[in-house]
Amino acid sequence: MRLTALQLPARFAEQEEQFAFAEALLESGPRTDLVLFPEASLTGYVSPAGDFELTRFAEPLEGPTRGSLAHLAARFDCLVVGPLIERADEGLFNSVLGVTPDGTTLLHYRKHHPWFPEKWATPGPGASEVVTWRARKLTCAICFDVHFLEADAAPALDEAELLLFPSAWVDDDEGDSRPPLLQALSEKHSVAVLNANWGPGKPKIPGQGGSLFFDAKGALQTRLKTKTGRLDVTLP
Numbered sequence: 001m002r003l004t005a006l007q008l009p010a011r012f013a014e015q016e017e018q019f020a021f022a023e024a025l026l027e028s029g030p031r032t033d034l035v036l037f038p039e040a041s042l043t044g045y046v047s048p049a050g051d052f053e054l055t056r057f058a059e060p061l062e063g064p065t066r067g068s069l070a071h072l073a074a075r076f077d078c079l080v081v082g083p084l085i086e087r088a089d090e091g092l093f094n095s096v097l098g099v100t101p102d103g104t105t106l107l108h109y110r111k112h113h114p115w116f117p118e119k120w121a122t123p124g125p126g127a128s129e130v131v132t133w134r135a136r137k138l139t140c141a142i143c144f145d146v147h148f149l150e151a152d153a154a155p156a157l158d159e160a161e162l163l164l165f166p167s168a169w170v171d172d173d174e175g176d177s178r179p180p181l182l183q184a185l186s187e188k189h190s191v192a193v194l195n196a197n198w199g200p201g202k203p204k205i206p207g208q209g210g211s212l213f214f215d216a217k218g219a220l221q222t223r224l225k226t227k228t229g230r231l232d233v234t235l236p
Contacts, residue, residue: 001033001034001133001134001136001234001235002030002031002032002033002034002232002233002234002235003032003033003034003036003162003194003213003232003233003234003235004026004029004032004034004035004036004078004230004231004232004233005035005036005194005195005196005211005212005213005224005230005231005233006022006025006026006035006036006037006038006041006196006230007038007196007197007198007199007209007211007224007226007227007228007229007230007231008021008022008037008038008041008198008199008228009021009198009199009200009201009227009228010044010045010046010168010198010199010200010201010202010203010204010205010208011044011201011202012043012044012046012047012048012202013043013044013047013056013057014044015042015043015057015065018041018042019042019068019072021228022037022072023072023075025229025230026072026075026076026230028230029230029232030232031076031077031078032076032078032232033078033079033133033134034078034079034080034081034133034138034194035072035076035078035079035080035081035082036081036164036166036194036196037080037081037082037083037096037166037196038083038166038167038168038196038197038198038199038211039083039094039096039142039143039166039167039168039198040054040083040085040094040168041082041083041166041168041196041198042065042082042083043057043083043085045168045198046117046168046203046205047203048202048203050203052117052118052119052120053119053120054085054094054118054120054121055085055092055120057085058085058086058087058092059084059085059086059087060086060087060088061084061086061088061097061105061108063084065082065083065084065085065097066084066097066099066105069082069097069099070099070103073099073100073101073103074101074102074103077101078101079098079099079100079101079106079107079133079134080098080099081096081097081098081099081107081140081164081166082096082097082099083095083096083166084096084097086110090122091121091122092120092121092122093110093111093121093122093124094110094111094114094118094121094124094142095108095109095110095111095124096108096109096140096142096164096166098131098133098138098140098164100133106131106133107128107129107131107138107140109124109128109129109140109141109142110122110123110124110125111123111124111142111143111144111145112124112125112126112127112141112145112148112152113144113145113147113148114144115143115144115170126152127139127141127149127152127153127156128140128141128153128156129156130156130159130160136161136162136235137159137160137161137162138160138161138162138163138164139153139156139157139159139160139162139163139164140163140164140165140166141153141163141164141165142165142166142167143165143166143167143168143169146165146178146181146182146185147181149185150185154189157185157188157189157191158189158190158191160189160191161191161192161216161235162191162192162193162194162235163185163186163191163192163193163194164194165182165193165194165195165196166195166196166197167195167196167197167198168197168198169197169198169207169208170205170206170207171206171207172206173206176207176210178195178197178207178210178212179212179220182195182212182214183214183218183220184218186214186215186216186217186218187217187218190216190217191216192213192214192215192216192235192236193212193213193214194213194233195211195212195213196211196231197209197210197211197212199227199228199229200227200228209224209227210223210224210225211223211224211231212224212231213231213233215236216236221233
């Protein structure tokens with residue numbers, strides 16, 4: 001299975017520009033079976049002024065964002081896993097949707113552990129389910145969830161062949177804490193990990209960039225070195 005992580009620049013309230021950027025990235029490279037967007041990368045995760053409030057972008061599951069993801073899935077004949085600021089009866093959720101080329105929602109996950117500044121977000125009900133796409137088993141977690149996956153999702157990680165990990169990673173200046181966390185999960189559960197992280201933009205924050213792929217033995221196979229772009233790998 002061919003996998004693609006899109007590293008989109010940090011932008012806020014520029015959904016049309018982000019979709020156009022993503023579509024151009026997909027046009028520019030080889031055919032793929034699965035595309036992963038970074039966390040909240042269409043609306044933006046935080047404004048240039050430091051505002052984490054995303055309620056203004058909330059929409060229902062069957063809204064325009066899902067329609068745009070379905071367009072990309074149909075055009076490029078792949079599963080597109082992208083972000084949604086979701087409004088539902090239960091609350092507001094930092095969600096991801098996986099949409100197939102025929103328009104089916106294969107994956108729907110609500111972030112179980114919103115990060116502290118995400119005061120707008122309602123915690124999702126639990127760990128992501130395991131779904132099958134083109135004969136491979138996938139599961140998902142979003143950014144801050146990684147610190148709780150051992151307690152929340154060990155059975156799903158053991159069952160899955162691939163963990164999809166969209167992030168808007170924020171770190172300090174001492175180094176990138178993301179790779180060792182993902183590597184430890186990969187090694188313990190024999191699961192490959194595809195990470196799509198937000199790229200530098202407005203704002204520019206430590207922790208951006210470096211989207212990566214670990215194989216199921218915990219070996220780092222590749223990491224994106226450009227500020228934005230696409231990371232193409234094969235799931236063995």
